[in-house]
Amino acid sequence: MKKFxxxxxxxxxxxxxxxxxxxxDLRVDIETSVVSRAGGPVRGKVxxxxxxxxxxxxxxxxxxxxxxLDAACPGEVFTSPTPDRFLGGxxxxxxxxxxxxxxxxxxxxxxxxxxxxxxxxxGGLRVRQVLxxxxxxxxxxxxxxxxxxxxxxxxxEKIAGAAAVRGDDLDAxxxxxxxxxxxxxxxxxxxxSGTVPSAGRPGFDLxxxxxxxxxxxxxxxxxxxxxxxxxxxxxxxxxxxxxxxRPLSAGSETIVLVNGLGGTxxxxxxxxxxxxxxxxxxxxxxxxxxxxxDYVTSLDMAGCSITVCxxxxxxxxxxxxxxxTPALRWGV
Amino acid sequence: xxxxxxxxxxxxxxxxxKAVAEDKERLTELDAAIGDGDHGANMDRGLGAAREAxxxxxxxxxGEVLTKTGMTLISKxxxxxxxxxxxxxxxxxxxxxxxxxxLAELAAALRAGLEAVQRMGAAQxxxxxxxxxxxPAVAALEQAAEKGAALAEAARDAADAAYDGAQATIxxxxxxxxASYLGERSIGHEDxxxxxxxxxxxxxxxxxxx
Numbered sequence: 001m002k003k004f005x006x007x008x009x010x011x012x013x014x015x016x017x018x019x020x021x022x023x024x025d026l027r028v029d030i031e032t033s034v035v036s037r038a039g040g041p042v043r044g045k046v047x048x049x050x051x052x053x054x055x056x057x058x059x060x061x062x063x064x065x066x067x068x069l070d071a072a073c074p075g076e077v078f079t080s081p082t083p084d085r086f087l088g089g090x091x092x093x094x095x096x097x098x099x100x101x102x103x104x105x106x107x108x109x110x111x112x113x114x115x116x117x118x119x120x121x122x123g124g125l126r127v128r129q130v131l132x133x134x135x136x137x138x139x140x141x142x143x144x145x146x147x148x149x150x151x152x153x154x155x156x157e158k159i160a161g162a163a164a165v166r167g168d169d170l171d172a173x174x175x176x177x178x179x180x181x182x183x184x185x186x187x188x189x190x191x192x193s194g195t196v197p198s199a200g201r202p203g204f205d206l207x208x209x210x211x212x213x214x215x216x217x218x219x220x221x222x223x224x225x226x227x228x229x230x231x232x233x234x235x236x237x238x239x240x241x242x243x244x245x246r247p248l249s250a251g252s253e254t255i256v257l258v259n260g261l262g263g264t265x266x267x268x269x270x271x272x273x274x275x276x277x278x279x280x281x282x283x284x285x286x287x288x289x290x291x292x293x294d295y296v297t298s299l300d301m302a303g304c305s306i307t308v309c310x311x312x313x314x315x316x317x318x319x320x321x322x323x324x325t326p327a328l329r330w331g332v
Numbered sequence: 333x334x335x336x337x338x339x340x341x342x343x344x345x346x347x348x349x350k351a352v353a354e355d356k357e358r359l360t361e362l363d364a365a366i367g368d369g370d371h372g373a374n375m376d377r378g379l380g381a382a383r384e385a386x387x388x389x390x391x392x393x394x395g396e397v398l399t400k401t402g403m404t405l406i407s408k409x410x411x412x413x414x415x416x417x418x419x420x421x422x423x424x425x426x427x428x429x430x431x432x433x434x435l436a437e438l439a440a441a442l443r444a445g446l447e448a449v450q451r452m453g454a455a456q457x458x459x460x461x462x463x464x465x466x467x468p469a470v471a472a473l474e475q476a477a478e479k480g481a482a483l484a485e486a487a488r489d490a491a492d493a494a495y496d497g498a499q500a501t502i503x504x505x506x507x508x509x510x511a512s513y514l515g516e517r518s519i520g521h522e523d524x525x526x527x528x529x530x531x532x533x534x535x536x537x538x539x540x541x542x
Binding site: 053075076077078079080081082083084085106107108111112115137138139144145148196198199203204216218219220221222 | 368406452
């Protein structure tokens with residue numbers, strides 16, 4: 001394992017300390033692992049919180065700021081935060097109008113978030129949860145834990161965050177978040193495994209010429225392993241899975257995220273986006289807004305995910321609203 | 333009829349913390365095969381914290397010890413195993429009254445703990461989860477209690493039943509948790525949650541052997 005590390009045990013706290021030093025407009029409580037606005041919650045605005053295992057940076061702490069999250073609670077690497085940590089995030093985001101908690105659909109995240117939401121409601125805080133489950137690589141059936149929450153999380157957090165700024169009430173903000181999730185589908189391919197610092201070796205073995213098709217953001221194996229193929233073929237298959245699951249009619253407007261998993265050069269991501277754009281042209285679909293870069297990563301995994309969200313005009317308007325966070329910033 | 337004491341409950345958790353620490357690598361490898369490779373580290377962190385929390389506890393009975401253990405796991409572990417094992421111990425503890433409950437009371441409390449795990453995880457036996465080891469272990473304790481067996485003997489039966497249950501997860505296809513994403517590729521691997529449940533019941537047998 002080659003990483004910039006002092007000790008594997010100190011990985012998370014050292015990284016959070018650096019995040020705090022780089023972003024003085026955010027409050028980083030390393031002890032409770034809660035990142036929030038330095039000025040505290042915005043009075044009169046619905047709060048928006050997300051949390052999950054670390055290792056997916058900039059998700060979620062990188063999205064705390066104006067127009068997006070009020071607080072984030074990172075857990076240990078690839079491990080859901082405990083209920084106490086989720087609760088800390090909920091309390092830090094409470095501006096008196098209730099809090100929407102964005103949860104990625106993983107067994108642990110769902111359980112810990114549910115416990116925290118109950119604890120918060122016992123304390124009089126109104127909480128609504130938005131579950132993100134956009135990964136079409138997993139069949140949603142009684143034989144699985146359901147679809148995983150991946151790239152669409154960024155879109156949900158951005159758009160629900162803008163709805164909260166607009167003044168929507170608690171149920172309306174949650175509803176917007178659920179609409180974005182329902183309109184989004186994602187699919188990922190890994191070229192290499194990521195390495196969890198405490199494990200010290202790659203999470204799975206992938207031969208030099210093979211790829212994992214349908215990989216999850218913790219390196220969970222996907223649909224199958226196969227030989228590496230040209231990007232245009234891989235993108236064709238990824239989009240085939242996405243659009244096969246949720247067909248779009250010709251002329252639909254979309255937000256498309258081509259997301260790096262942590263170890264992929266931006267040039268490769270743009271190459272992938274180019275293939276997406278060509279494929280969209282063939283299908284008479286419009287990319288109304290694009291986002292290309294590392295947003296939901298899997299440590300140092302090489303690979304990418306594609307997320308397609310069908311965006312009606314009101315969602316596009318919320319997407320375009322100003323946002324000022326460490327990882328997403330425009331209109332300010 | 334011998335009783336289950338706070339001292340034995342504390343020894344149980346201490347032994348389990350040691351057993352998981354020693355077997356951390358194997359749990360991590362099992363989890364890396366069909367999950368995300370953090371089960372060993374998470375259980376080690378959680379049980380280590382529970383052992384520390386118990387050192388400062390002057391418990392009136394074993395129920396209090398197990399409740400404290402559960403609360404610590406919930407607040408220290410995260411992931412799925414935190415709420416699941418946390419609820420298992422917490423609910424067991426809450427259902428275990430008195431300073432020295434007998435085997436039948438202990439078996440009934442563990443049954444309540446198992447039910448809490450199944451409720452939270454919506455898991456049935458055969459889904460390839462920790463339930464596949466916990467469930468036969470609890471059943472073995474109940475059977476031993478009916479026969480009027482001694483605690484030490486019952487605990488050995490439970491540990492053996494947990495082991496057999498965990499081994500039986502190998503040919504199963506996972507239906508819950510991250511392993512379920514693998515579909516048929518989960519077949520041929522022992523479930524890491526069931527493997528840690530074996531360590532926990534073996535520790536129980538060790539702590540009650542006299």
